Amino acid sequence: MQQFRWVGRPIPRLDALDKAVGRTKYPSDYYMDNMLWGKVLRSKYPHAKILSIDVSKALKHPGVVAVFTHKDIPNNRFGLFHKDRPVLCDDKVRYIGDPVALVAAETPEAAEDAANLIDVRYEPLPVVDDVFKAVEGDGAKVHERGNVARQTRITFGDVEEAFDNAEVIVENTYRTGAQIHAYLETEAGLSYIDEKGRITIVSCGQSPYRDKKEICETLALPEEKVRVIIPPVGGAFGGKDDISVQIFLALITLKTGRPAKMFLSREESTISSTKRHMAYITMKTAADKNGKLLANQTEIILDTGAYEGLGPAVLDVAIENCNGPYKIPNIDIKAKLVYTNNYFASAFRGFGAPQVMFAIESQVDAIAEKLGLDPIEIRLRNVVRRGDYGVFRNKIEGSVGIADALEKARMHELWLRRDDIRKTRHRPWIRQGVGVAAAVKGYTIGALPDKGVVGIELTTDGRFIIKLSSTEIGQGVVAAIAQIAADMLSCHLKNIEIKAADTSQTPDTSVTSASRQLYLAGNALRKASEEMIKKLITAFSIATGEPAYNASVSDGYVVSTSTGRRLSYSEAARILEEKGIGREAFGEYEVPRTTPIPGTLEIPHLFYMYAAAIAHVEVNILTGVVKVKKLVLLPDAGRVINPQTFTGQVEGAAAQGIGYAVLEDAKIEQGILRTINLSTYLIPSIKDAPAMEVIPIETTEDTGPLGAKGVGEIGIIPVAPAVANAIKHATGVRVLEVPITPERLYRRLKEAGQNTPR
Amino acid sequence: MRRRVVRFILNGEEVEVYVPPAFTLLEVLRDVLHLTGTKDGCSDGDCGACTVLLDGKAVHSCLTIMAQVEGREVTTVEGLAGDGEPDVVQKAYVETGAIQCGYCIPGFIMATKALLTANPSPSEDDILEALRGNLCRCTGYVKIVEAVKKAVEEAGR
Amino acid sequence: MNRLHDIEVYSPKTLEEALEILRREGDRVKVIAGGTDLIIQMKDGIMPRKNLLNIYSIDELRYIRMGNDSIRIGALTSFTDIASSALIRNYARILADAANTIGSIQIMNKASIGGNLVNASPAADSIPPLYVLDAVLVLRSVEGVREVPIQSFYRGYKKLDIRSDELLTEVRVRRMAEDEDGIFLKHGLRLGDAISVVNAALLVKWDGDDRFKDVKIALGAVAPTVVRARSCEEALTGKELNDSTIWDAASKVVNDISPIDDVRGTAEYRREMSVNLLYIGLWEIINKRNQAGW
Known part of the structure; x- marks a missing residue:
């Protein structure tokens, strides 16, 4: 593998020091003189008709400047796939987080008190809280178009025939819960009118250009009147992909001319923010006597809640990955996206893959058990390899490291000690076990158009400013881009400055999601760098009269390979300026894409990331508490740009996987979320996070920037099934529902008669 | 609004604020003094992001009212770096890659500082106990534990 | 979740001043000690908004002292101080252990034992140990002093035997x-900081015969107040101890508790966890004695 000066080194992130000393300004940290505070009144009911909204009392409350309702929104429906979401509700409310009115006041307490003075008369409607009843269609409708937002069926081969010839068939129904992002910084932002008269929104988000488009469309504002800036965000994980405070902020500043601040309370954020889709998955899987998978019949229902959001795409990802990283000749997938009044589901790290991977990886384990095969062996007999054709008869062109990951897992000491671990009991009620799972997910936005632009400016003192609209949501993309840029432009890392995510200053680099920001921005950067280097060499030729083909760049200089003469980047900048050639270069990259298979929007992908995981658990059979003691993660994410950032991404995703597997139980009862804060919705603490070992499987992705793929999501996907398989190994009980909370597991253990200490 | 003067020592300097006495220290640090290094993750005492030192001990600034702060010493993340040089704990978090989105980090750093002041050579268990009330959603904590160990090592030199 | 912008706070420096304010204001003020629970309850509107009597600065109420046959703990003593006190670790270890689990370090540093007792959460971790250690609460007012055994202090869900002019100033526990x-x-x-689904304190007195001469068991989060598990205590006292007898005894706890469904668990789960937790506790106590060579 080619060696680089910066890429591949565990360099501390450029943005880390400012964050450590408290200097970094996050969206919640902005204040301005004469600023108003915005506060949203949200729905009281999961489903109700709005009869009237009376804001007169609120308007009279001291300190209140304005109160807005749907009447103030020129185009009151928006959404990325389907415009079904109101900015402020008009005819109905569809979940308890739905916004009904917006108050702007001089102080946060005046805003809150006034919100409580708004008199909304509702006529409660039957709550659609059950996806199965929702699809029957004879009850209440969440939207006029009916409760099935999308449905499709994908078939290849003949599953029925395969079932007839199978040695073993396993059929189960799985349920997965609604995971809450629980980023440490809730939704926040500040708006004001900038020096050019633009309504400027500094807020959380994952795509400044897309947020701007939605602001302009709903408020009927021309593009040039709005500017969106996304500073470093306090965590996102997909939960800031959809609009939250942005349109509200713009509205207050538009109508009052004053700056406005919003910062949601934890409870408001937890109730109103998007969630991971609850899923109901029935799977019937068949194999021959050698463990060769023959067929997989799957029915997926995703509960998207009140609005579609990114649901249609999430459903596609669920469809694409429900067969795991395996070659299965006969598949039949029925999939539905269903409206309910439970919440609002949209993007969350993994985007549909964690749900289906829990199902297929439990299935494969169950088949291995029936056939008496080693769980890793059965997976190796079925995994896809580079150049193979996948389940959709698509050729897998990109790098594939899953077989390698599983081979390494098989030789890992934790796996080798599996049976000894199982036999060890330090208390009569403790059981231990070790489980494995594999995972796959496409990165890039599949068959949908996806392109991005990156700009480079050479400063007069010979440094580079990289301009892009990637958002720094914690993942380290900005630092990784800087590292790549330093190698591509052959300079010291300290001479790279990044300017990110300001629609008035940085070009559109598409949305930061789908684990592909590094891939996309990195490739656009490569093109921009080539352009920039051409300019540098042009300057060299002008200065020296030597032909361009003699010159190359090296550590801050353009150097002649024949004469050894050199020109510093700062001198080059001066020449470019004088000659009017310009010191800027742009690169545009369009992610190569496939033709979607009929019945889907955006699959298959051209590129996939993979992972295997081994989990070691300890189960208390008297309480149902699962302690994950160790997690080994073997991700294939292409070339590692920064080992520190890389392992950090995998560890962090895996910890969210632990939460998803055993802790995070979003309790929703008849459309009311009961776990609205961090003492009832429990995310892993430092004592819940296991020891982790990350073993990168470094394949080189030829089309990636310097061989990189994407790593943002893969770490979460294999965790829940690996934990569930480990619990099965420890206790003999297979749990078909995540999260495997203590009470849920205890019940299953008791039903199975496995709760007796001995 | 019922306001009154509250005097206390903030990052080594005497300050005087004119605020409602039942406002929380967090509300005053951020919204009145605009000292935003101290983060507001939940305002419920569940996440630890708002941790400051009150007379040297780690407390939630969201669960401390101004009347309780009167006459006491408060240290925030901004007060750790002396003469512009970051504290050894801050440096350790940077160098080990323990910072991703970083919103929880000031709280972690303050809790770590309190731990190391009370116990300069903590065991791994001591570290986990000291930080069990600080939530991080990005890192999975592995590098945070490494950071504390590195800070212990560096401080011992 | 609204800010406490309209509240007056009295901050006396001495106990005497505090009692005087209480006499004068009575029900019109709410006492704030550490405040770690009160602030949230008041901001969320769970507790009515009242002016506050801030006793946080009355340092004379922070102490842990050996009394004649008891340990005396000042009401403002923080859980950090209780957990790390040599006196409590030596003579009331179960209280130190409970103090270590009541919340994060940040909460332990600020929350006080008196605040925890008056806050009266049925799930408070500090209370079951105080039940089995026969705690006595000292209540002061300008009128005088009352000493109330912990069990009669709690009369129902958040119903306490304390007058509006009284302040809890001290907790006394028996030495083990x-x-x-x-x-x-x-x-x-x-595994990290979490509110209890069930908690329990067990205190046993061994006789010379590998049996319990006396047993005290208290459980939290399974009734409107912390409760004693009298049925279990009876079934264990003086009886032969083996796996089946301790299971049987633990199972009797369902007679002593009345749990409800809430966001953390169903009543049914709480009942089963009460039994299982007591089994685990008894097993550990007996195992420890066996290991010690008995």
Whole structure:
């Protein structure tokens, strides 16, 4: 593998020091003189008709400047796939987080008190809280178009025939819960009118250009009147992909001319923010006597809640990955996206893959058990390899490291000690076990158009400013881009400055999601760098009269390979300026894409990331508490740009996987979320996070920037099934529902008669 | 609004604020003094992001009212770096890659500082106990534990 | 979740001043000690908004002292101080263990034992150990002093035997004797900081015959107040101890508790966890004695 000066080194992130000393300004940290505070009144009911909204009392409350309702929104429906979401509700409310009115006041307490003075008369409607009843269609409708937002069926081969010839068939129904992002910084932002008269929104988000488009469309504002800036965000994980405070902020500043601040309370954020889709998955899987998978019949229902959001795409990802990283000749997938009044589901790290991977990886384990095969062996007999054709008869062109990951897992000491671990009991009620799972997910936005632009400016003192609209949501993309840029432009890392995510200053680099920001921005950067280097060499030729083909760049200089003469980047900048050639270069990259298979929007992908995981658990059979003691993660994410950032991404995703597997139980009862804060919705603490070992499987992705793929999501996907398989190994009980909370597991253990200490 | 003067020592300097006495220290640090290094993750005492030192001990600034702060010493993340040089704990978090989105980090750093002041050579268990009330959603904590160990090592030199 | 912008706070420096304000204001003020629970309850509107009597600065109420036959703990003593006190670790270890689990370090540093007692959460981790250690609460007013045994202090869900002019100033607990052992148990839904689904304190007195001469068991989060598990205590006292007798005894706890469904667990789960937690506790106590060569 080619060696680089910066890429591949565990360099501390450029943005880390400012964050450590408290200097970094996050969206919640902005204040301005004469600023108003915005506060949203949200729905009281999961489903109700709005009869009237009376804001007169609120308007009279001291300190209140304005109160807005749907009447103030020129185009009151928006959404990325389907415009079904109101900015402020008009005819109905569809979940308890739905916004009904917006108050702007001089102080946060005046805003809150006034919100409580708004008199909304509702006529409660039957709550659609059950996806199965929702699809029957004879009850209440969440939207006029009916409760099935999308449905499709994908078939290849003949599953029925395969079932007839199978040695073993396993059929189960799985349920997965609604995971809450629980980023440490809730939704926040500040708006004001900038020096050019633009309504400027500094807020959380994952795509400044897309947020701007939605602001302009709903408020009927021309593009040039709005500017969106996304500073470093306090965590996102997909939960800031959809609009939250942005349109509200713009509205207050538009109508009052004053700056406005919003910062949601934890409870408001937890109730109103998007969630991971609850899923109901029935799977019937068949194999021959050698463990060769023959067929997989799957029915997926995703509960998207009140609005579609990114649901249609999430459903596609669920469809694409429900067969795991395996070659299965006969598949039949029925999939539905269903409206309910439970919440609002949209993007969350993994985007549909964690749900289906829990199902297929439990299935494969169950088949291995029936056939008496080693769980890793059965997976190796079925995994896809580079150049193979996948389940959709698509050729897998990109790098594939899953077989390698599983081979390494098989030789890992934790796996080798599996049976000894199982036999060890330090208390009569403790059981231990070790489980494995594999995972796959496409990165890039599949068959949908996806392109991005990156700009480079050479400063007069010979440094580079990289301009892009990637958002720094914690993942380290900005630092990784800087590292790549330093190698591509052959300079010291300290001479790279990044300017990110300001629609008035940085070009559109598409949305930061789908684990592909590094891939996309990195490739656009490569093109921009080539352009920039051409300019540098042009300057060299002008200065020296030597032909361009003699010159190359090296550590801050353009150097002649024949004469050894050199020109510093700062001198080059001066020449470019004088000659009017310009010191800027742009690169545009369009992610190569496939033709979607009929019945889907955006699959298959051209590129996939993979992972295997081994989990070691300890189960208390008297309480149902699962302690994950160790997690080994073997991700294939292409070339590692920064080992520190890389392992950090995998560890962090895996910890969210632990939460998803055993802790995070979003309790929703008849459309009311009961776990609205961090003492009832429990995310892993430092004592819940296991020891982790990350073993990168470094394949080189030829089309990636310097061989990189994407790593943002893969770490979460294999965790829940690996934990569930480990619990099965420890206790003999297979749990078909995540999260495997203590009470849920205890019940299953008791039903199975496995709760007796001995 | 019922306001009154509250005097206390903030990052080594005497300050005087004119605020409602039942406002929380967090509300005053951020919204009145605009000292935003101290983060507001939940305002419920569940996440630890708002941790400051009150007379040297780690407390939630969201669960401390101004009347309780009167006459006491408060240290925030901004007060750790002396003469512009970051504290050894801050440096350790940077160098080990323990910072991703970083919103929880000031709280972690303050809790770590309190731990190391009370116990300069903590065991791994001591570290986990000291930080069990600080939530991080990005890192999975592995590098945070490494950071504390590195800070212990560096401080011992 | 609204800010406390309209509240007056009285901050006396001495106990005497505090009692005087209480006499004068009575029900019009709410006492704030550490405030770690009160602030949230008031901001969320769970507790009515009232002016506050801030006793946080009355340092004369922070102490841990050996009394004649008891340990005396000042009401403002923080859980950090209780957990790390040599006196409590030596003579009331189960209280120290419970103090370590009541919340994060940040909460332990600020929350006080008196605040915890008056806050009266049925799930408070500090209370079951105080039940089995026969705690006595000292209540002061300008009128005088009352000493109330902990069990009669709690009359129902958040109903306390304390007058509006009284302040809880001290908690006294019995010292554990040489022939006594105990354990504090907590079942929460997370390994880190979590509110108890069930908690329990067990205190046993061994006789010379490998049996319990006396047993005291208290459980939290399974009734409107912390409760004693009298049925279990009876079934264990003086009886032969083996796996089946301790299971049987633990199972009797369902007669002593009246749990409800809430966001952390169903009543049914709480009942079963009460039994299982007591089994685990008894097993640990007996195992420890066996290991010690008995």
